[in-house]
Structure formats: structure tokens, C-alpha cells
Amino acid sequence: GLVIGVLQGMTIAYLNVPAFIATLGFELMVKGSAIAVSGGQTLGPFVKPIQYLGGGFLPSSFRLFGYDGICLIALVAFAVYSVYGEVRKRAKRRKYGFRVASVPTTVLKLAAILFSVGFVLFSFSIHNGMPFMLVVLIALALVYGYISNNTAFGRYVYAVGANRNAARLSGVNDRKVILAVFINAALLSSFAGLVVAGRLNAATNNAGSGYELEAIAAVSIGGGSRAGIFGAFVGAAIMSIVNNGMNVLGLGADMQKVAKGLILLLAVLFDMYSKKRSKD
Numbered sequence: 001g002l003v004i005g006v007l008q009g010m011t012i013a014y015l016n017v018p019a020f021i022a023t024l025g026f027e028l029m030v031k032g033s034a035i036a037v038s039g040g041q042t043l044g045p046f047v048k049p050i051q052y053l054g055g056g057f058l059p060s061s062f063r064l065f066g067y068d069g070i071c072l073i074a075l076v077a078f079a080v081y082s083v084y085g086e087v088r089k090r091a092k093r094r095k096y097g098f099r100v101a102s103v104p105t106t107v108l109k110l111a112a113i114l115f116s117v118g119f120v121l122f123s124f125s126i127h128n129g130m131p132f133m134l135v136v137l138i139a140l141a142l143v144y145g146y147i148s149n150n151t152a153f154g155r156y157v158y159a160v161g162a163n164r165n166a167a168r169l170s171g172v173n174d175r176k177v178i179l180a181v182f183i184n185a186a187l188l189s190s191f192a193g194l195v196v197a198g199r200l201n202a203a204t205n206n207a208g209s210g211y212e213l214e215a216i217a218a219v220s221i222g223g224g225s226r227a228g229i230f231g232a233f234v235g236a237a238i239m240s241i242v243n244n245g246m247n248v249l250g251l252g253a254d255m256q257k258v259a260k261g262l263i264l265l266l267a268v269l270f271d272m273y274s275k276k277r278s279k280d
Contacts, residue, residue, distance in 0.1 A: 001186045001187050001189060001190030001191075001193075002183065002186060002187060002190075004026065004030060004186050005182050005183035005184070005185065005186025005187060006179070006183055006186075007026070008022055008023070008026050008182050008186065009178060009179035009180070009181070009182030009183055010179060011026075012178055012182060013174070013175040013176075013178035013179045013182075014175060014179075027212075031205070034205055035205050038203075038205060040205060042202050042203065042204045042205075043202065043203040044197075044200075044201055044202030044203060045201045045202065046197060046198060046201055046202075046203075050194060050197060050198040051198050051201055052132060052198070053132070053133065053194060053195055053198040054133065054194075054195045054196065054197065054198025054199030054200070054201075055131075055133075055198060055199050056131070056132040056133075057128040057129050057130060057131050057132060058070060058129060058130045058131075058132055058135065060129050060130065067122070067125040067126065068124065068125035068126075068129040068130060070129060070130045071121045071122070071124050071125035071129060071130050072121075072125060074121060074130065074138075075117070075118055075121045075122070078114075078117055078121075079114055082110060082113060082114060083110065085230070086106060086110060090106070105273075112238075113234045116234060116237045116238045116241055117234065117237050119241055120237050120240060120241065133195060137233070140188075141229055141230065141233045144229045145228065145229040145230055148228050148229055149228065153177070153180075156172045156177045157177060157181060159172055160172060160174045160177045160178060164178075192208075192211075193207075193208065196208055214239060217235070217239060217260060217263075217264050218232055218235035218236040218238075218239045219231075219232050219235055220235070220264055220267055220268055221234075221235035221238050221239065221263065221264065221267040222234050222235025222236070222238075235267075238263075239260075242259065242260065242263060243256075246259060
């Protein structure tokens with residue numbers, strides 16, 4: 001993953017190949033290489049630590065009101081953090097003269113976020129408790145959220161993503177930023193591959209196909225770059241609810257794609273509406 005990230009980052013940063021084209025090209029090469037290395041066969045089963053990474057749960061006998069205590073505490077902490085963070089963000093934007101979204105829009109957004117995350121955590125609390133992978137995901141979200149919001153590198157990433165030429169003229173080393181971002185993305189993708197393999201207890205050549213579109217949808221539903229890491233986390237939770245709900249209802253793959261496309265369009269329309277209201 002590290003080697004692929006370096007090669008892809010250098011292709012984009014130093015050879016100026018468009019990121020979409022480079023990503024698509026490397027995706028095809030990596031998929032072809034995976035088939036060649038594995039001989040087209042499914043590999044597995046894996047050792048216990050890999051299985052635990054993909055499907056293990058935290059051992060806990062702590063219960064509150066008949067539910068897993070760790071999940072309930074995590075839900076309360078998330079709710080407090082969400083409300084406090086939104087209030088703090090609005091106050092900061094007002095302080096510097098930026099427009100903010102209307103109160104009803106903000107309340108509706110917070111309600112949707114808390115419902116989505118609460119549904120997931122309640123579902124876990126009823127069954128096996130807190131998944132180990134969710135703890136890792138929360139830790140990653142906190143670390144990357146801090147980096148993106150409170151460090152110079154995080155601001156450089158936003159600047160280069162918004163306008164690479166303007167960032168370079170402002171003194172940002174855009175090539176190093178792009179290289180670092182793609183190396184980081186490759187490492188996280190490799191880790192995600194281990195998680196998928198552990199969850200399935202097998203590694204297949206077509207595992208993860210279509211996940212890139214799921215990631216794009218999660219970011220878009222979460223509010224894009226304006227919402228940051230936190231929004232992407234919430235978008236992924238919403239996508240998880242949608243996928244699990246449609247599987248429980250027994251919807252076919254065709255109708256699932258239609259539903260996901262509709263949800264994505266509605267999320268983008270809501271985002272555009274909230275931007276328009278904040279400008280007004």
C-alpha cells in the first residue's frame with residue numbers, strides 16, 4: 001500500500017496527471033496484479049487476529065437499562081460532542097463575519113446525524129455490543145479531525161484541494177501535500193482491505209468492488225469538504241443504515257442501486273439548499 005501510494009502520489013504531484021485518471025489507472029493495474037498474484041483463487045481462512053479485526057466485539061458485561069453500557073456512553077458522548085461542536089462552529093463563524101445556516105436547517109441536520117448514529121449504536125447494544133472496528137474508526141476520525149481542523153497541514157490540504165494553483169502561489173508546497181495525502185490514502189486503503197478480509201475470513205479478487213462509489217456517496221451525504229472528517233463519518237453511518245435496511249427488507253440489487261442514487265441526489269439537493277439559505 002505504501003509503495004502504491006508513493007507511485008500514485010508522485011504521478012499526480014510531479015507528473016501532473018489528473019487525480020481521477022491516475023486513480024482509475026492504478027485501480028485497474030492493482031486489480032489485475034491481484035488476480036495474477038493469487039492465480040484467481042480465494043485465499044483463507046485467516047488467523048484469529050485478522051478475524052477479530054474485521055468482526056470482533058469488545059468484551060463487556062456492563063449493561064444499562066438492558067443495553068450495552070459502552071454503546072450508550074458512546075452515544076451520549078457523541079450527542080454532546082455534536083451539539084457542542086455545532087454551536088461552537090456557528091459562534092466562530094459569526095465572530096469572523098461569515099454566514100451561517102439557518103437554525104431550522106442546523107437542527108434538522110443535527111437530528112438526522114443523531115438519529116443515524118443512534119440507530120447504529122442501539123443496534124449494536126442490543127446484539128453483541130461495541131465492535132472493535134468501530135472503536136478504531138472513532139479513533140481515526142478524532143485524529144484526522146484534529147489534523148484537518150487544528151494543524152497547518154490540514155489547512156494546506158483544504159487549500160490545495162480547493163485550488164492547487166492558488167495554494168502554490170500562497171507559498172504552499174502543493175507537491176508534497178498531494179504526495180502525503182495519497183500515501184496516507186493508500187495506507188488506510190490497505191488497512192481497510194485487511195478489515196474486509198477479516199470480516200469475510202477470505203480474500204477474493206473482487207472484494208471491495210464498488211466501495212469507491214460508496215465512499216464518494218458517504219462524503220457527499222456527509223456534506224463534503226464543508227463538514228470535514230466528521231461529516232464523512234456520519235455519511236458512512238447513513239450509508240451503512242441504508243445498506244443494512246435494504247438487505248433486511250430483501251430488496252434486490254437493482255432497487256438498492258436506485259435507492260442509493262436517490263438518497264445521494266437528495267443529500268446534494270439538501271446541501272445546496274442549506275448553502276443558499278446561509279447566503280440569504
